[in-house]
Amino acid sequence: MSVTAVVGLQWGDEAKGKIVDMLSPGAEIVARFNGGDNAGHTVVNSYGTFKVRLTPNGFSSPGTLCVIGPGVVVNLATLIGEVEQIQQSGIAVRDRLWVSPRCHLVMPYHPMLESIYEQAKGLSRTGTTKRGMGPVFADKVSYNGIRLFDLADDAIFADKLRLQLSVKNPIFQAFGLPPLDFDQVYQETRKLYAQIQECVREPFGVVQETLGRDGRLLLEGAQGALLDNNWGTYPYCTASITLAGGASAGLGIAPRWITQVVGVVKAYTTRVGAGPMPTELTDSTGEAIQKAGQEYGTVTGRARRCGWFDAELVRFTAQVNGATDLALTKLDVLDSLENVKICVGYLRPDTGDRLWHYWELDAHHLEECQPVYIEIPGWQQHSHEVRNFAGLPVKAQAYVRKVEELVGVPVRYVSVGPQREATIEVR
Numbered sequence: 001m002s003v004t005a006v007v008g009l010q011w012g013d014e015a016k017g018k019i020v021d022m023l024s025p026g027a028e029i030v031a032r033f034n035g036g037d038n039a040g041h042t043v044v045n046s047y048g049t050f051k052v053r054l055t056p057n058g059f060s061s062p063g064t065l066c067v068i069g070p071g072v073v074v075n076l077a078t079l080i081g082e083v084e085q086i087q088q089s090g091i092a093v094r095d096r097l098w099v100s101p102r103c104h105l106v107m108p109y110h111p112m113l114e115s116i117y118e119q120a121k122g123l124s125r126t127g128t129t130k131r132g133m134g135p136v137f138a139d140k141v142s143y144n145g146i147r148l149f150d151l152a153d154d155a156i157f158a159d160k161l162r163l164q165l166s167v168k169n170p171i172f173q174a175f176g177l178p179p180l181d182f183d184q185v186y187q188e189t190r191k192l193y194a195q196i197q198e199c200v201r202e203p204f205g206v207v208q209e210t211l212g213r214d215g216r217l218l219l220e221g222a223q224g225a226l227l228d229n230n231w232g233t234y235p236y237c238t239a240s241i242t243l244a245g246g247a248s249a250g251l252g253i254a255p256r257w258i259t260q261v262v263g264v265v266k267a268y269t270t271r272v273g274a275g276p277m278p279t280e281l282t283d284s285t286g287e288a289i290q291k292a293g294q295e296y297g298t299v300t301g302r303a304r305r306c307g308w309f310d311a312e313l314v315r316f317t318a319q320v321n322g323a324t325d326l327a328l329t330k331l332d333v334l335d336s337l338e339n340v341k342i343c344v345g346y347l348r349p350d351t352g353d354r355l356w357h358y359w360e361l362d363a364h365h366l367e368e369c370q371p372v373y374i375e376i377p378g379w380q381q382h383s384h385e386v387r388n389f390a391g392l393p394v395k396a397q398a399y400v401r402k403v404e405e406l407v408g409v410p411v412r413y414v415s416v417g418p419q420r421e422a423t424i425e426v427r
């Protein structure tokens with residue numbers, strides 16, 4: 001059995017794209033199982049630099065099937081734009097892209113509804129990526145979604161769209177927004193669908209066939225465990241399941257097949273959007289990490305909040321995902337720091353010196369927690385050119401070992417730069 005899931009163990013942006021790209025040669029299938037175009041992966045390889053939101057990261061390995069499972073919501077314009085970009089760079093992907101007709105569609109009214117909610121919440125807004133995720137998943141679970149299946153039948157699509165606009169347009173009008181025009185939305189969606197229709201085909205059969213003969217599958221998680229709708233910092237989270245377990249429902253792969261779970265973590269912590277982040281640094285060290293790590297969102301361009309590595313969080317997210325290996329990314333970003341800190345638990349006001357776990361707390365409790373740190377001397381040497389573990393500065397090696405000791409999962413990969421080859425495999 002050879003199914004590897006690659007998942008984020010923090011708040012997303014852990015550089016999963018690079019790890020998936022690195023592991024993709026030899027994979028017969030690379031599949032997405034959650035999220036939508038709120039995800040943003042940067043892939044740097046010999047064909048160039050790609051910023052993709054929906055296309056699975058196997059696209060640069062010829063012969064690898066790129067599968068989008070039913071757990072993913074699809075924005076047709078985004079997907080078509082990516083496929084065009086990839087084709088233009090000389091990579092043929094259309095024949096290899098399989099998008100499940102069970103995928104729900106992000107419709108023009110979803111980002112509109114999201115912005116009504118975000119504005120109404122004011123200062124307590126989630127700070128979403130504005131891709132309509134909350135409303136599209138809400139429609140999905142409340143039986144109001146429109147799926148790619150529906151687009152294959154004009155009458156079915158027209159009926160469903162008419163019904164949705166009959167409910168949503170009065171809401172827009174109540175909030176002073178113009179209603180959406182049925183004909184316009186209908187025609188535009190039909191036009192988009194025609195451009196990608198050939199890739200809409202249920203991948204279940206080919207996935208099962210590959211599993212049955214022990215072929216290699218790589219499952220590409222989007223976002224991170226702390227944005228998971230059940231286990232993340234709700235309501236400062238995303239709408240889908242971001243955990244390895246989500247791959248079962250989101251792709252139709254029974255849990256027993258998933259034997260390796262690579263948990264991707266940055267050597268520090270980042271977060272975009274609102275919500276608690278106990279180790280956030282609002283000082284010059286935070287700024288230095290942000291600058292060295294180029295911490296700006298792929299989808300929104302927003303500056304990411306930066307802070308120390310939080311081993312309390314990652315121990316939890318490694319457990320909830322069943323991580324078998326860690327990929328520790330962007331270690332080189334810490335190269336110049338004099339000292340580095342790692343959080344090992346939280347203190348809460350009025351509860352003495354009892355250390356609290358993340359999983360005991362709600363998001364608003366986490367806001368009031370004080371992180372407890374251990375401090376480790378920085379290595380203050382460049383690690384960017386290093387290609388084997390023994391070649392890392394000794395203090396950097398000690399940092400990596402401390403991370404794996406505190407998290408309880410071995411570090412298998414250390415990444416020291418964006419290129420595929422800037423990776424150390426730890427044996």
Ligand code: IMP
Nearest residue numbers: 012013038039128129133237238272273
């Ligand atoms: P949404 O997924 O756009 O609804 O956003 C909900 C929260 O998840 C916000 O805090 C976003 O910044 C965050 N988020 C969603 N997708 C990503 C991602 O791919 N990386 C990092 N944060 C994300």
